Amino acid sequence: MHAERSKSEILYGGVKTALLSGRYAPGDRIDPAALAEEFKTSPTPVLYALHRLLGEDLIEHHGRDGLHLPILLEFDLRDMYGWMQHLLLTACDATLENGDEFLGEIDLESSISDIVAGTKALFESISYASGRCSLHRAVVHLNEKLSPLRRLKRRLLFNNAEELDDLQQKWLARDLSALKISLVTYHERRLRAVPSIVALQTGAFNARMSESMTFADGDPPATPESRH
Numbered sequence: 001m002h003a004e005r006s007k008s009e010i011l012y013g014g015v016k017t018a019l020l021s022g023r024y025a026p027g028d029r030i031d032p033a034a035l036a037e038e039f040k041t042s043p044t045p046v047l048y049a050l051h052r053l054l055g056e057d058l059i060e061h062h063g064r065d066g067l068h069l070p071i072l073l074e075f076d077l078r079d080m081y082g083w084m085q086h087l088l089l090t091a092c093d094a095t096l097e098n099g100d101e102f103l104g105e106i107d108l109e110s111s112i113s114d115i116v117a118g119t120k121a122l123f124e125s126i127s128y129a130s131g132r133c134s135l136h137r138a139v140v141h142l143n144e145k146l147s148p149l150r151r152l153k154r155r156l157l158f159n160n161a162e163e164l165d166d167l168q169q170k171w172l173a174r175d176l177s178a179l180k181i182s183l184v185t186y187h188e189r190r191l192r193a194v195p196s197i198v199a200l201q202t203g204a205f206n207a208r209m210s211e212s213m214t215f216a217d218g219d220p221p222a223t224p225e226s227r228h
Contacts, residue, residue: 011039012049019058019069020144022116022151027205030059030067058144069148071205074198077149078191084142085187087135088123092176092183094130115160116150119143122168126179152204153197157189 015035018024036046050067053059060070072080120143127139163186170179190197 011035011041011045012052014039015049016053016058016144019053020120020147022148024069024148025152025204025208026069026148026201027071028069028208029065030069032067056141056144070145071201072149072198074194077194077198080142080146081187081190081194084123084139084146085183087139087142088126088183089180091127091130091132091135091139092180094132094135095126096176098129098131115164116147118164118168119150120147122164122171126171149197149201152201153193156196156200157193163189 015030024030030050032043032046032050035050036043039046050059054061054067057070059067062068123139123143124136127136130136167179167182167186170176170182
């Protein structure tokens with residue numbers, strides 16, 4: 001029993017990492033049989049891991065079509081951005097009250113090669129410093145839900161690296177008043193872009209489906225060069 005739980009935990013962590021690292025894009029189907037083969041395990045721990053991810057709203061069940069990474073609707077995305085902004089501003093206010101009691105380190109190196117990982121690390125550091133466990137958990141969960149879409153929308157929003165660097169420097173300097181202003185600007189920029197982000201997400205999914213159907217009919221998939 002203990003060994004089976006260990007396999008489930010390892011698989012759960014592996015699948016979750018794959019979701020957050022960009023291996024799956026919004027709308028992609030998750031094949032339990034393929035995962036069982038990849039991790040060299042039986043279907044049982046695979047299904048256990050996927051049910052945990054289902055309970056965390058990181059994947060969805062589409063009936064006979066199985067499990068998929070969610071495609072976020074405009075209403076959902078606006079709600080997530082608004083909620084994340086509220087949580088981070090609340091965390092800044094709480095940090096002002098707490099002083100340095102709960103401050104954590106930021107993995108600045110991650111943002112050099114991976115802006116999504118850098119954003120995740122920064123937001124979780126800000127929320128951790130609040131000293132409020134429920135607030136920190138909410139930010140962690142929102143980061144997980146937004147990570148696949150953050151990787152996709154890098155094609156749409158420019159100057160992401162400079163924007164993240166500005167937020168990081170203000171956080172490291174503990175200039176929380178200026179940080180709050182920049183956090184509002186950061187989220188307002190994304191709220192304005194929500195219709196374009198949703199369209200990009202849906203268009204990318206439709207393109208993958210069209211390519212998959214073409215390949216299933218016996219034609220070779222489109223090469224990266226042919227799509228430019």
